[in-house]
Amino acid sequence: MSDLYYIDTHVHLNDEKLLIHLDEVINDALNNGVKKMFIVGWDKESSEKALELAHKYDFCYAIIGFHPCNIKGYTDVEYNWLDEHLSDEKVVALGEIGYDFHWDTTTKEEQDIAFIKQLDLAVKHKLPVSIHSRDASQVTFDVLSAYSEKLVGGVLHSYSGSVELAKEYTKKGFILGISGPLTFKNARVNKEVVKEIDLKFLVTETDSPYLTPHPYRGKENGPKYIPLILKEIADIKNLDESICQEEIIKNVKRVFGV
Ligand SMILES: [Zn+2]
Numbered sequence: 679m680s681d682l683y684y685i686d687t688h689v690h691l692n693d694e695k696l697l698i699h700l701d702e703v704i705n706d707a708l709n710n711g712v713k714k715m716f717i718v719g720w721d722k723e724s725s726e727k728a729l730e731l732a733h734k735y736d737f738c739y740a741i742i743g744f745h746p747c748n749i750k751g752y753t754d755v756e757y758n759w760l761d762e763h764l765s766d767e768k769v770v771a772l773g774e775i776g777y778d779f780h781w782d783t784t785t786k787e788e789q790d791i792a793f794i795k796q797l798d799l800a801v802k803h804k805l806p807v808s809i810h811s812r813d814a815s816q817v818t819f820d821v822l823s824a825y826s827e828k829l830v831g832g833v834l835h836s837y838s839g840s841v842e843l844a845k846e847y848t849k850k851g852f853i854l855g856i857s858g859p860l861t862f863k864n865a866r867v868n869k870e871v872v873k874e875i876d877l878k879f880l881v882t883e884t885d886s887p888y889l890t891p892h893p894y895r896g897k898e899n900g901p902k903y904i905p906l907i908l909k910e911i912a913d914i915k916n917l918d919e920s921i922c923q924e925e926i927i928k929n930v931k932r933v934f935g936v
Pocket of ligand 1: 885
């Protein structure tokens, strides 16, 4: 029997779309060899749900934190809750946190404060961070660079930046989360990133229910599709899928400890 399996390092099983048929979503994932799933929160409520599911299922872990679009009105009440729950045994990282200038729900200043507060909590709890960055690549990099010495690690979730920036991140010890868009025919830059960056800096994720890979684009995404993303990585790197699986299992252990 082989010890190889697939890992979804960023999935929103706590999203209403997946919750309504969670048994099916989980069974499909397990039947496709996906044996570890990191459920990611975006606000207090979804983080609570992530914790609840992580305690219900052995193979699920929680990443809890507050997304830059969801921090409006958050006070010490929410941040103290986060601080308390980061020591939970099923929490493997703090996230998803970062910057998002695509939506207009929060100001840059509000996002700065929330990001810094949560980076400080990650340092305090010696946890890696799961980073969301949209239309904000430079400022995200600048803040993370300043924290790279103090942080135990971090993943650029669903990385979609340039090869140059990816190299700068890996030099500072960060890793990249590779998701469904890699499988799109026109994903030239994503493919170049996977080609150029050493496998030891890559992990797989779906970001379900979003970012469904080819050929299911337009349908709901699920952790069951991780094998499609891994196969694309193996094809681009011209390596056996089993070698990629083994390496990604190692990377996840190194960064997230499970
Ligand atoms: Zn996400």
